[in-house]
Amino acid sequence: MKIALAQLNYHIGNFEFNTAQMIRAIEQARTEGADLVVFAELSVCGYPPRDLLEMDNFIEQCEVAAQQIAKACTDIACIIGLPTRNPEIKGKDLFNSAYFIEDGLVKAQVNKALLPNYDVFDEYRYFEPSLSSSCIDFKGFKIALTICEDLWNVNDNPLYVSEPMEQLSKEQPDLMINIAASPFAYNHDEERLQVLGDNCRKYRLPLFYVNQVGAHTEIIFDGGSLVFDEKGDVLDEMPYFSESIRYYEFEGKAVKGLAPKSELRQTDIEQIHHALILGIRDYFQKSGFSKAILGLSGGIDSAVVCALAAEALGPENVMAVLMPSEYSTDHSIKDAMDLVNNLDCKHELIPIKAAAKTFDEMLKPVFKDLPFNIAEENIQSRSRAIVVMALSNKFGYILLNTSNKSECAVGYGTLYGDMAGAISVLGDVYKTQVFQLARYINRDREIIPVNSIVKPPSAELRPGQKDTDSLPEYEILDRILFHYIEEKKGPEAIIALGFEPALVRKIIKMVNLAEFKRYQTPPILRISPKAFGMGRRMPIVGKY
């Protein structure tokens, strides 16, 4: 049996596009002599469709698309993913399903049993878990077909009380196929290898695993579909962050002609770099936009975003706007211009001093002689937002947000000012990781000016301001934040790791108090196991 794994980039709700590319893949696989093409979870509609699943006409369109794919699927079989209606009156109205299609007809249906409902996942919001499943017979083989999370209950503290493979294994299948929509996080590829390999070892079966690739606003699928032997060794690892179709000959109980291999893992920073570029590119392509705009301060965050955008969209599609205030230093403008020249992107220079002065005058009758404080600082940041948004409105640019995760965490940013943007590129990247990204971007030549990397970070909203005036060194800050946000440790547990108690309490309080700001920030490209946004849902009004 020749199996094709189709690792494609879907578009949520774009049935025409998804169906067309799936049919193209079926046709190509047929030409290559494949017997079976395997597509990813919810491939028909894209993942995550979220509350579109609650609309009847969306579910109808999924079924219509599935029938179109089935019609094209002759002289070959395929496995596709889609939501289907639960025929039982009791329970939720939908299943997260896979269709096994052969000779133009849906021959079997498998429903997902384990529904992830943590972090960015909300599957139990829509789907009824399947309570039973059976293997699929095809070409003399018995296939144990499962959907993504169905294989993820093998650890020591299982989240679910059942494990669908237990039931399927009783039928003595020849192989496992798992169709997935498993989002990227920089530590996820290793966890995935471990969990999937554990299944192979536990059930002594080879596994074909197909993931989606492509970004859907904040969620980035990294592809990296996998083939395992029955010992849990990796036989093939498909490309990360790009589409691919590969073919495998399965004979007896084994994949023909492939030996276990251990690929060199990409570093976290390499993976993050690829993920962010895919995230930017797909946000624009799938929204129908091509041109980005951002404020370029001369600092490292906006420099890194500018470089990533230039790589994702082409430098000719990136407009960098330099908006010095009266507190901006000369080197900031030089650093920003060096970057523009290194990247060959477009730029405008629009000083904001006049705007700040006008607002000061407008507010003088109310502010009287009250001292300069955060009000005047924020006026500058918000005046910049007005300028870039005006250019966006006039010329159709999409504003990229340049805040990093450390800033988002502690609320070191101005709502409706530098926190503005359509999509946040670095909102899940800690400042210390931004420095690593900058060095990675400079791996072959100096793109990010070295001065942007080595100078002390500053918002430049008052004379001589430095980030460290109100924050600890980022090396310390980011470690405390990681323990609190990613690891969900409380203050006592973090203090017990050796951090200064007062500092830990101050930082945690800052994180909690900034919840109202984060609520209004743009969606954030997710690259970590715990990103701000849909994956971290905190009360705004509370005491904690």
Added chain:
Amino acid sequence: MKIALAQLNYHIGNFEFNTAQMIRAIEQARTEGADLVVFAELSVCGYPPRDLLEMDNFIEQCEVAAQQIAKACTDIACIIGLPTRNPEIKGKDLFNSAYFIEDGLVKAQVNKALLPNYDVFDEYRYFEPSLSSSCIDFKGFKIALTICEDLWNVNDNPLYVSEPMEQLSKEQPDLMINIAASPFAYNHDEERLQVLGDNCRKYRLPLFYVNQVGAHTEIIFDGGSLVFDEKGDVLDEMPYFSESIRYYEFEGKAVKGLAPKSELRQTDIEQIHHALILGIRDYFQKSGFSKAILGLSGGIDSAVVCALAAEALGPENVMAVLMPSEYSTDHSIKDAMDLVNNLDCKHELIPIKAAAKTFDEMLKPVFKDLPFNIAEENIQSRSRAIVVMALSNKFGYILLNTSNKSECAVGYGTLYGDMAGAISVLGDVYKTQVFQLARYINRDREIIPVNSIVKPPSAELRPGQKDTDSLPEYEILDRILFHYIEEKKGPEAIIALGFEPALVRKIIKMVNLAEFKRYQTPPILRISPKAFGMGRRMPIVGKY
């Protein structure tokens, strides 16, 4: 047996406050000779605690607080709600539980079986559903204790495959007690009476139902705790939108001295009015703020928000800022000033013409002679946001957003401009409902100037602009929006109701394209069964 129902206003994560007021209620009930005090679901920690539930130290604090309450609970019993740890290795780590406390000890624990995971609810994100339960014996009575959703599976298309009361009813209980955290929507009180009454009729049992009261950012609990007889008739209905403790004598199988009553239901608009005032008041009180600011345009939306804020916080705590542009009409300023005078709130007049002119000049080298368009319109709206946010930053005011649901739906608003604010007061109130609210506010005397109500709505961002230039009449628009948003009907289904096909498609497209704007709007006080925000989760990048 004398039962006290304690309908209290909790504060999420504020264990000190919640525990103290629960202990006070226990002491008061003891003085009144009560045998049992019943508190609401998750009363110990407040509802919804969201991802705080994922932090170990939060769960520990819940248990510590429960033990403090238990210690105070002597010579009386009580029922409290809190998250507890699931002792089983398999399944999620927590239960949503009720403790039955007697003589200072936790004598019984009931875990919630049906976990709502739709709309604003995410309970399956945290909790393992209980699979079994048993009645509680107290003072010779057998109590069937359930938690909120546990009683909500009695309709024709049940969301869950099980019904916990089926199991409990086998023990032949004498009464049902249900502890709830059931959020307000203007149609929810009638649904609640129906569903709870259906349980009484089905199991032929009386029911004591305790709800929370109070607002937690967007979620508003309306109280309205209920006592039913075994025929499903209402014997008592506790106050809506305010705290209360009431006592009931239960003898044999009946509540003593109470006859079925049918209260006059409040109209939807009355309920919405109360809910919004509670929503504003609790947002401020629970955040530790007292002073609100808003931009007052002379139009109806900001007038209604200003009146609601004055009632919630006191007029002396409301700062209305009049910010005319060169396109503002004279009557707008007069209408705004009339409102300020009617309410006796504070005000400032800060024209924004100078800011708009300065930005025009700053952008002239780039904009050149391109015609006035949405870029210039938005500059005005965003300049106003800078002014109110500067006042907010300087004086500690909290900005109230004044956008209504119709605008939010179609994206008729400026991000970082009039869409700014800490909390959106009218974001779940359609424009046609805003008019009703205005008339209700004027029920005794003219508070909202009649001219603000009768004049054609306009953003006044260019000469002679009217909302109807780009939108249909609100009577039509709101009906189409209701079918799409609340009823989740697709375009064909809405067109089939008799609306103009091109208009329906245009409106739906506007709603979908505004998803990126809504992502960045403030939290919205929820008063309908389908509010924007956490209850409606749509993809941003997609095609639908």
